Amino acid sequence: MIAKHFSGLTGQGGVALGIGDDAALINTSPNQQLVVASDTLVEGVHFPSTASGKQIATRALCVNLSDMAAMGAQPRWFTLALTLPKKKANSLWLADFSAGIAEIAQQFDIALVGGDTTSGPLTVSITMLGEAPAGKSLQRAGAGVGDTVFVTGTLGDGAAGLKSISSINSINSDSERLLHRFYAPRPQVEIGLRLRGIASACIDISDGLIADLGHICQSSGVAASIYQEQLPVAADVKKLAPDHFINWALFGGDDYQLCFTVGADKLATVEQWISRAELDASKIGIIQASSDSNNLVTVLDQDNNPIAINKQGYDHFG
Ligand SMILES: [Mg+2]
Structure with a gap:
């Protein structure tokens, strides 16, 4: 689906590695690359409806951080798009959710820098931004016979x-x-x-x-x-x-x-x-x-x- 409908749609100025790896690489300076990955978690698909706000938050951040790990990138910043059903849009649930965000963000020294909130079925979407020295990140391509x-x-x-x-x-x-x-x-x-x-x-x-x-x-x-x-x-x-x-x-x-x-x-x-x-x-x-x-x-x-x-x-x- 991605190859058929989303690859090659756009120009690739500054893109060192595009769609198809754990994250994309963007040239930001001659020596440095921005590493970008997004992951969405949907209730009933990626976590059960019994999961607490804190559990959902920690899982959402950890799976996004894992893509940074896979690239050998240093995670730095993230945005959070939160879709909430009305029954969970209360301060008790949100306090629990935000405590989970804070716990993992502090552990990994990453900063929440923006996002969006909207009403609907419970969905957490995070875009993680990291850094790596140009040409030093890890990729899926590169394994050789005998490795x-x-x-x-x-x-x-x-x-x-x-x-x-x-x-x-x-x-x-x-x-x-x-x-x-x-x-x-x-x-x-x-x-x-x-x-x-x-x-x-x-x-x-x-x-x-x-x-x-x-x-x-x-x-x-x-x-x-x-x-x-x-x-x-x-x-x-x-x-x-x-x-x-x-x-x-x-x-x-x-x-x-x-x-x-x-x-x-x-x-x-x-x-x-x-x-x-x-x-x-x-x-x-x-x-x-x-x-x-x-x-x-x-x-x-x-x-x-x-x-x-x-x-x-x-x-x-x-
Ligand atoms: Mg991955």
Whole structure:
């Protein structure tokens, strides 16, 4: 839809990177680029109607900050467009919502500089502005054959958190950690900054590892194999779904971890950071030449045989 209806509509003066990555890059000076991303959250699609104002606010800011992390950008400013139904346009709800905005904005030292408010179904739309030195940001394109694939943190937390709070599902969990991981997924901004000049490609995991690593492969003109045994999954997620935590790790979106690739020349640096516990990341696979554009990411079992994967076990709020 975007490629068909929204690409190439306009002139591209000053645009260093346009539609199609986690954020756009705008040349603001010879040495500096503005990094721009927008994300919208809609009640019933991205959060349940039971979510509090504060939970909605923190989630909205965190997912936008995650796109800055994916670009290796320093987030600086944001605008907020808030559409509110009449029943929530009261000072109690708004105080809770604005407390969530303040909490995350202070943590990441970013400033709210404008926006819009209107009446209608509950929707939060944020445009995040960041900065990066020209030519230093991370992009989806750039992964080369032989590069190693890494992910930060653990996978499947977002899907597990979503299941835990979803009223349409019978799985129950009292895990505070998983609820927090869903409503306030920690954007990996510091890691993104550290990976400048190190990672050959990077994306944040919003749609699931298979889909998002697939975006790196597509943009870079390569394919990837990942080793199921090496996927980092937290103990409470495994316990919650012993049968299908791997599906959550592969397809569950909402993790907001970074998936990145590293070339042979920088591999020792990254492995040293990991062994010194300076970087929370796991090696999960390898980049290969692409032969089948319909199958960019292959999952391998412990004997290196491809596993048939399917997307069951993940859904949004009905
Ligand atoms: Mg993204």
